[in-house]
Amino acid sequence: MKPLAAIVLGLALVGPFLVPRHAADDDDPAGARYLAPLTQAHVVPLRAGGNRVVTSLARTSGGWTGQRAGSEVSFRDEEVAGAPVPRVYLLGTDGLGRDLLDRMLRGARHSVLIAGAGVAVALFIGILVGAAAGLSRPAVEALLMRSTDVLLATPRFLVYLLCAALFGPSTLLVIVVVGLTTWPSLARLVRASTRSLRSQEGILAARAAGCSPPRLVMRHLLPAMTPVVAVTAALRFSDTIRLEAALSFLGVGSPPPAVSLGAIVASGRGVLADAWWVAAWPGLTIAVLVLAVRSAVSRPERLAEPPSVA
Amino acid sequence: MSRLLARRLAAAILVAWGVATLAFVLVQAVPGRAFDELALQGLPPQAAERLRVLFGADRPFAVRYIDWLLGLLRGDLGFSLQLRRPVGALVAEALGNTIALTGLALAVQVVLGVLVGTLAAVTRSRWLDLAAGGVAALVYSFPSFWMGLLLVAVFSLALPWLPVSQMRSIDGGGMGDLLRHLILPCAALALPLAAGTSLYVRDEMRVALARPFVAAARARGAGEGRVAVAHALRSVLLPVAQLVGLSIQGVVAGSVVIEVLFAWPGMGRLAYDALLARDEPLVLACVLVGAVAVVVGGLLADVASALCDPRFAVEQR
Numbered sequence: 001m002k003p004l005a006a007i008v009l010g011l012a013l014v015g016p017f018l019v020p021r022h023a024a025d026d027d028d029p030a031g032a033r034y035l036a037p038l039t040q041a042h043v044v045p046l047r048a049g050g051n052r053v054v055t056s057l058a059r060t061s062g063g064w065t066g067q068r069a070g071s072e073v074s075f076r077d078e079e080v081a082g083a084p085v086p087r088v089y090l091l092g093t094d095g096l097g098r099d100l101l102d103r104m105l106r107g108a109r110h111s112v113l114i115a116g117a118g119v120a121v122a123l124f125i126g127i128l129v130g131a132a133a134g135l136s137r138p139a140v141e142a143l144l145m146r147s148t149d150v151l152l153a154t155p156r157f158l159v160y161l162l163c164a165a166l167f168g169p170s171t172l173l174v175i176v177v178v179g180l181t182t183w184p185s186l187a188r189l190v191r192a193s194t195r196s197l198r199s200q201e202g203i204l205a206a207r208a209a210g211c212s213p214p215r216l217v218m219r220h221l222l223p224a225m226t227p228v229v230a231v232t233a234a235l236r237f238s239d240t241i242r243l244e245a246a247l248s249f250l251g252v253g254s255p256p257p258a259v260s261l262g263a264i265v266a267s268g269r270g271v272l273a274d275a276w277w278v279a280a281w282p283g284l285t286i287a288v289l290v291l292a293v294r295s296a297v298s299r300p301e302r303l304a305e306p307p308s309v310a
Numbered sequence: 311m312s313r314l315l316a317r318r319l320a321a322a323i324l325v326a327w328g329v330a331t332l333a334f335v336l337v338q339a340v341p342g343r344a345f346d347e348l349a350l351q352g353l354p355p356q357a358a359e360r361l362r363v364l365f366g367a368d369r370p371f372a373v374r375y376i377d378w379l380l381g382l383l384r385g386d387l388g389f390s391l392q393l394r395r396p397v398g399a400l401v402a403e404a405l406g407n408t409i410a411l412t413g414l415a416l417a418v419q420v421v422l423g424v425l426v427g428t429l430a431a432v433t434r435s436r437w438l439d440l441a442a443g444g445v446a447a448l449v450y451s452f453p454s455f456w457m458g459l460l461l462v463a464v465f466s467l468a469l470p471w472l473p474v475s476q477m478r479s480i481d482g483g484g485m486g487d488l489l490r491h492l493i494l495p496c497a498a499l500a501l502p503l504a505a506g507t508s509l510y511v512r513d514e515m516r517v518a519l520a521r522p523f524v525a526a527a528r529a530r531g532a533g534e535g536r537v538a539v540a541h542a543l544r545s546v547l548l549p550v551a552q553l554v555g556l557s558i559q560g561v562v563a564g565s566v567v568i569e570v571l572f573a574w575p576g577m578g579r580l581a582y583d584a585l586l587a588r589d590e591p592l593v594l595a596c597v598l599v600g601a602v603a604v605v606v607g608g609l610l611a612d613v614a615s616a617l618c619d620p621r622f623a624v625e626q627r
Contacts, residue, residue: 146324146328147328149321149325149328150325150328150329150332153325153326153328153329153601153604153605153608154329154332154597154601154604155329155559155562155563155597155600155601155603155604156559156563157562157563157566157600158562158566158581158596158597158600159333159336159597161566161581161582161585162333162336162337162585162593162597163336164585165585165586165588165593166336166337166588238451242453243563245453245455246453246454246455246563246567249453249455249567250566250567250570250582262453262455265453265455265456265459268459269459269571272459272462272463272467273463273467276463279456279459283452283453283456283459283460286451286452286453286456287448287451287452287453287456288451290451291447291448291451294447294450294451295447
């Protein structure tokens, strides 16, 4: 199932480039407000300036008529600046008339980038601390692992909220806090792997040959533990996608203009009965991203991990 | 068993102290606190000074830290700046509501997860297994807030069966009313967790059912149901107990989101509101309660593991 994860993540990264943004997207927020998925609309350019997004457009004698924002509108030919351009809103629009397909793709890219950056930070610290603990004297090791335990018991969600209240929410803060609260589980794993590898002949030989600790970690230990670490990193990645979504759902994630899936869900929360699609698509996107990453982790590897909810 | 418990308890207290210190330093070290020059601008100097002395903002960091720790030991969590009530009373009120919600959610997680997982493992029907596994994998990847919205859309808006939010109806109502309000937030919190647990139990059960002791039980003539429940499932319960203990971290996060979404007056919402208002004593208490919950979860998981399998207490030296 690894190809599936690669395809989904790849699509998430390049998605916004594949689907061109409608050039006149923001021109008629009132007309394009809460259009249902698969709505066929026309963009009518006006001579007086600006565009109008009109559904069920029809030709009349000497002009056009159609529906806009729940009422009938008509334009005379001399008002219209050019031929109406047809447009299909595949996934519908949100309350500001923005195309949800575009919002969703950009949100997916945002999720993947934030989770990737956060897990990268966590990997860096986790490998550093874990390898240091695994290779150093018992006293140092105990100190490092006890501080790791403290961070493991820290309710990371509350710590993030705390930091958001203190520093103000930002994309950088999400990445930093994810990095700083995710590394302990990786450090534990790296330490355990280091300790079990430490007495193997290859590692012993490298140490006997005078290999310095950093080189030992980079050239000998890390390659040997890559499969295990990659699994945990992938699962932390999928956790982070949901954590980031939950934070922006609460309104403390990346502030606009960044597009976050959780924030889109939050914007659709109040109109659940009338415009279900606003909340539906971004939520499904999160589920697909998480599912794709998890599917890349084979079953026996998954067994060692607890389920999580963000 | 008692030695294990004592050692774990000592470690747990140490960890809780560490988290409390971390949170305290984080709150105190950041500029722009309550009672600094900017916040008290426009007040007469004497009044500002009196406020600072009253709330202890004039004393050095170390003194405030030790004072706060001693207060914690006495059970005094401080005084909420925003709500103007003792933090202890606020936490006591909210904690009960949260325990009702998360406790029920954890129970649903274990019961539903073990039940579905076991059935999926022992069933001979490939299609049933595939369907259960597929649904579980999908539900497991739903964010809990989206699960909540989905449930609200179906059971409150499309079918007017259950209330959208809050803990009680305006006209009061008894236990039944409370339970009706509890169903949706609890399901939103528990269903993704239960799905994850069921996948885990199914995989572990499959492994267990293929092991020699199960074959031995079958050879002795034990029925298929007895083999599954008394032999295979029993060996799976140990990792499940650990798993549930570890999922407390996720439940703490989930309860913040779900309580805000459903306007449930519990710890999660208290923490969220306190953070938005930058109510330092209340924030510290909430982070501390969250940390204690995580630590106690791990502790209970160890105790449950030792009860399931006596070897566990010996191995964890």
